[in-house]
Amino acid sequence: MAENRQLKRLSAVNSQPSIPHRLRILFVIDSLRMGGAEKSLVTLLNLLPVADMDIEVMRMSPAGRLEPLLPAGIRLSRISLHRPGLIGRARFMAARAAMYLSRRFSTTPTHPNDRFWRFMRHSVPPLERQYDIAVAYQQGFPTAFVATRVNARRKIAWVNADVAAAGYDAQFNRPFYRAMTHIVTVSDTLRTLFCSRYPSLASRVTAIPDIVDARAIRRLAEVTPSPYPDRDDDPARPLRLLTVARMEHVKGLDLAVEAARLLHDSGLDFHWHFIGDGNERAAIASLVSRHSLCDRITLHGTVTNPYPWMRGCDIYIQPSRHEGYGIAIAEAMTLCCPVIATDFAVAHDHIDGSNGLIATISPRGIADAITMLAEPRRRRQITDRLINTYHNDLTSLQKVTAILTS
Numbered sequence: 001m002a003e004n005r006q007l008k009r010l011s012a013v014n015s016q017p018s019i020p021h022r023l024r025i026l027f028v029i030d031s032l033r034m035g036g037a038e039k040s041l042v043t044l045l046n047l048l049p050v051a052d053m054d055i056e057v058m059r060m061s062p063a064g065r066l067e068p069l070l071p072a073g074i075r076l077s078r079i080s081l082h083r084p085g086l087i088g089r090a091r092f093m094a095a096r097a098a099m100y101l102s103r104r105f106s107t108t109p110t111h112p113n114d115r116f117w118r119f120m121r122h123s124v125p126p127l128e129r130q131y132d133i134a135v136a137y138q139q140g141f142p143t144a145f146v147a148t149r150v151n152a153r154r155k156i157a158w159v160n161a162d163v164a165a166a167g168y169d170a171q172f173n174r175p176f177y178r179a180m181t182h183i184v185t186v187s188d189t190l191r192t193l194f195c196s197r198y199p200s201l202a203s204r205v206t207a208i209p210d211i212v213d214a215r216a217i218r219r220l221a222e223v224t225p226s227p228y229p230d231r232d233d234d235p236a237r238p239l240r241l242l243t244v245a246r247m248e249h250v251k252g253l254d255l256a257v258e259a260a261r262l263l264h265d266s267g268l269d270f271h272w273h274f275i276g277d278g279n280e281r282a283a284i285a286s287l288v289s290r291h292s293l294c295d296r297i298t299l300h301g302t303v304t305n306p307y308p309w310m311r312g313c314d315i316y317i318q319p320s321r322h323e324g325y326g327i328a329i330a331e332a333m334t335l336c337c338p339v340i341a342t343d344f345a346v347a348h349d350h351i352d353g354s355n356g357l358i359a360t361i362s363p364r365g366i367a368d369a370i371t372m373l374a375e376p377r378r379r380r381q382i383t384d385r386l387i388n389t390y391h392n393d394l395t396s397l398q399k400v401t402a403i404l405t406s
Contacts, residue, residue, distance in 0.1 A: 024054045025404065026134045026150065028079070028142040032057070032064030034276065034302050035246060036327040037138050037160045040186070040210040042066050045074060047213065047397050048404075056131075060141060065304050079145065081124055096120070111167040113140030118172070124149060133404060136180075139163055139173070147179035154181040156403065160210070161324035162193055162345060166250070170197050177201055182403060186210045186325040189346045206403070209349075211396045212330045221307035221335055228312050239270040239374055242313035242337075244306045244328045245320070247278030252319035252342060254280075254287060258363035259319070259370065261291045266367075268374060270296065272317075275309060277302045310335045315373050319366055320344055329356075336386040338379045340369045355385050 027045075032038050045055065046069070056075040067076065096119070110118075117140075126149040134152035136142040143157050157180045163173070177183060177198055183205045185191040191207040230237040245251040253274060260272050274284070274297065281299065288297045303309065310316060316332035318341040329350045332339050339356035341347040342365070347358050359369035373379055 022052065022054050023133065023405070024129075024131045025056070026131045026146075026152065027055070027057045027137050028135065028146050028150070029057065029059050029137040030141060031059050031061035032066040032070075033061065034065055034304070036210070036323075036325060037158070038064065038066050040160070040325075040327055041137050042069050043211050043213050043216070044397070044400060046071050046216075047211065047394070048401065050074060065302060079124070081120060109167065111140070111169065114169050114172055117141055117144045121148070127151065139166075139168060143173070143176045143180075147176035155179060156182045156184060159183060159185045159190060159194055159324070162190060162322050164193060164197055165322040165345075174198065180204065182206065184208050184400075184403070187346045187349045189349055190324060193345065206399070208396050208399045208403075210325045210327045210330070211394065211400070212327065212334055213394075214334045217307055217331055217334050220305050221311040223305070224308050226312045227308050232312060239268065239370075240312065240314045241270055241272040241317055241370065242275070242309055242315070242332075243272070243317050243319065244275045244303075244310070245318070246276050247274075247281040247284055249280060250321050251276075251278075252321050252361070253284050255321075255342070255361070255363050255366060256317065256319040257284060257287045257291065257293065257297065259366035260293055260297055262363055262367040263370060264291075264293060264296055266371070268371065270370075270374075272297045273309060273313070274299045275301075275303045275306050307331070307335065310337055313337055314379060315340060315370060317366065317370065318342065318347075319361075321361060323347070326350060333386055333389075336383050338373055338382040338386075340366065340373065342366065355382060355389065 027041060029038065029041055032042070050071050050073050056077055057070065058077045058079055060079045062078055121144070124145065131150065131152040133154045133156065134146045134150040135156045135158065136146035137158045139159055139161055146155055157177060178201065181204070183201060185194050185205060185207050186209055188207045191205055195202040195205055226232060228240060243253070243256055245253065247253055256272065263270055285299055288294060310332050316337045316339045318326055318329050318339065320342055322344040323346055326341065326346055329339055329341055333350065333355065339351065340359055341351055341356065342361040343358050344361070350356070351358050357369045357373060359365040
């Protein structure tokens with residue numbers, strides 16, 4: 001009830017008439033660490049006319065690796081998770097303890113973001129500043145926060161994940177999406193999936209693919225020499241495989257390791273480079289060691305500029321269980337790298353068979369696809385196709401700008 005009253009109060013603010021001035025725009029995101037949504041936001045902000053706008057980026061976690069890449073003039077702030085004073089902090093500590101107990105003893109599957117807001121929402125204070133536009137650039141906490149704690153004439157939610165496959169509770173999140181003026185999904189497939197879950201909101205939903213700035217990516221790919229230890233033209237070198245992803249269950253790195261075991265057993269000479277970090281890194285490292293693949297797989301951790309790695313690899317592999325857009329796939333294709341993606345829904349938005357391969361979501365499926373592309377002639381066919389296809393298409397930027405300034 002309190003949540004509904006808060007939404008009604010804020011909707012009154014949303015309906016106020018616009019006053020001509022420099023647009024005050026707030027973007028809310030979990031963090032500016034490495035990730036698809038985070039990279040997408042940084043790319044967008046570097047292409048927007050920020051000098052003509054008053055833009056603030058508010059995040060829950062500080063000190064992300066992508067923060068230095070933001071353009072000048074962007075204000076960075078951090079979400080306060082509790083009200084000032086001893087009482088505010090005590091309520092925060094009590095809510096956090098209750099959330100911990102729920103996570104430990106509850107038998108009901110709950111997405112961590114849903115659980116966080118369910119327990120912490122009464123601790124999080126509303127913002128005092130008013131905005132023309134508030135953008136929740138991720139589902140989960142940013143969307144709930146913008147819906148209930150931000151005063152803005154217009155509110156926009158970015159959906160960059162399959163919210164059903166990711167495990168978000170449809171009923172719990174419904175009022176947050178109803179509070180939005182506009183909802184942007186990062187692919188046509190996601191729009192279809194989102195509207196099937198929230199059909200009454202379909203008129204507010206627009207599909208705008210994540211922006212991939214091909215010129216910037218190609219420039220960054222050339223700023224350093226090849227990071228690989230062997231020469232590109234060495235005919236005896238192993239096949240270079242690359243995956244750039246957070247080390248979380250959804251990204252399927254465990255499937256990749258099992259696929260590597262099958263490839264090793266088949267006699268294929270390869271080296272697979274994993275770029276990224278996350279809460280499953282120790283488990284992935286243990287799996288690599290258990291299968292005696294330390295000379296076949298290298299875990300590099302987070303790399304701020306992965307594009308020299310993409311430029312020099314033979315095959316880029318995205319072994320995810322599901323994705324919202326798969327921005328790393330688009331980036332690899334921009335660099336004309338043959339791509340293998342597993343058969344998650346949005347993979348078909350990128351790959352049509354002539355520009356890459358889609359594998360079943362299994363170690364055997366991934367291994368078989370890699371074996372197919374291990375043949376140099378097949379890779380050259382895909383590379384030639386990508387050279388003639390990928391260019392700097394900024395249609396998405398035009399659509400985003402239109403939504404922000406309409």
